[in-house]
Amino acid sequence: MAPTFPAFLCSLLLCAAGVFGQAYDPSKQLSVGIILFPGFQPLDVIGPLDIIMMLSASHNVSLAMIGKEKGPVRGPSPPRRNEPPTAYPVQGPSVVATHTFADAPRLDILLVPGGMGLRVLNENNDTWIPDFIASRFDELQYLLSVCTGAAALAQSGVLKGRRATTNKASWAWATQFGNGVNWVPTARWTEDGNVWTSSGVSAGIDMTYAFFKKLMGVAAANRIMNAIEYTPHVNEHWDPFSVVHKVPGADASRPLGECVGPAGFEFECS
């Protein structure tokens, strides 16, 4: 999606006030769905969701938490075949699914998190998540994944011919799925048409900021960042973790550090 307003004019206060640069009418209802499965990574879900929650104070947002079944979805990953259960994180909060894939409402935005539980679903040949993505893709305005959630997008077929990224520590596992996916090794997040994918776990917060900055305007997005006291990484190409986790093809020439500060303020690096 091309910027809706020339960048040089954004130095004017008009952009800071969010008058331009947003693609969405705040009064229009926005239906958001988030996938849950046993063994989801909690921060994959809650990082973006905290931003969506704050946005709902000023925008007309509805939320469906979508599981295979309704009710609490266990955070801990189910045990995997041929692996001792202690090899994987055993703790995690149970979060309530308000809908199933069968009764989820019409969605404008669907977000697919990652987590160890995706491997269990895959080993069990349980394809409910890629099937749901494929069945709903045409109605969606935007499809977003965090972390290894991109593996489910790849399985669904919607990444064919698209740029995408995923968790850098689980790169080999996640990128085995899909045909014709242009996996980007060094990226905090990617945007290709109406599909956004982020790197691992906390990268979902940065992608969600960039996404809502484009959708709702910079003022609304910055207000939320400052309310949650988060300094987002704003360069989609900044990805030291691709180097840390030795992803094949990672761009090691980029500096690992980045200067960050509160959104919307001029700042010096200490």
Next chain:
Amino acid sequence: MAPTFPAFLCSLLLCAAGVFGQAYDPSKQLSVGIILFPGFQPLDVIGPLDIIMMLSASHNVSLAMIGKEKGPVRGPSPPRRNEPPTAYPVQGPSVVATHTFADAPRLDILLVPGGMGLRVLNENNDTWIPDFIASRFDELQYLLSVCTGAAALAQSGVLKGRRATTNKASWAWATQFGNGVNWVPTARWTEDGNVWTSSGVSAGIDMTYAFFKKLMGVAAANRIMNAIEYTPHVNEHWDPFSVVHKVPGADASRPLGECVGPAGFEFECS
């Protein structure tokens, strides 16, 4: 708590390997409790919890999610008296409480998140959270708060004579509680004896990193940061949000930006 190893020796690989600098035996069981209430801020809970979950892959950690009642605790804040409900975030995930204050196990660590729901509890004179903190403080090794959770610590009396910080956008509300609290206006987090408090929402992730770095050693803490692809703020005095939100007494002379990079790696700022 004083560092257990001289800082200058930490330039040796010994510290990077986590041999020194940790105060905890990984095989010893660590009982963690996290408070839940309707209207909790999701990221206050899940930021630290994601770190605790990852830690449980290598350390013997147990977790109790403690509510007033067992079962799903609603994320959305209950409506407040004299306020239109639309004035507050209406979305939020429901997370399951595994225990109540009456049957919670012995705890080594208790974490108290913030959120708009604390204001409702306060307006309703419902003191179950400060009462629980006061009743358990003597058995705890560490007490931690995120965001406006510090208000409940102040109400409980345990902050008397201690340094503490809280959410910078809700500073006036949260710091009205308690007697003899030394509220620190410019702090990403504070540590005073066995009580740690963080600034708003995402600051809880940085505090939790600093806390487990001290408790479990730098190697274990860094491994988790790199697994969740998070670049922590490591300077407890870095707090641009105290300036952004105009907290009385905030130190505006500090630069608002900070150079951050992956934990445990040398990096340049871009």
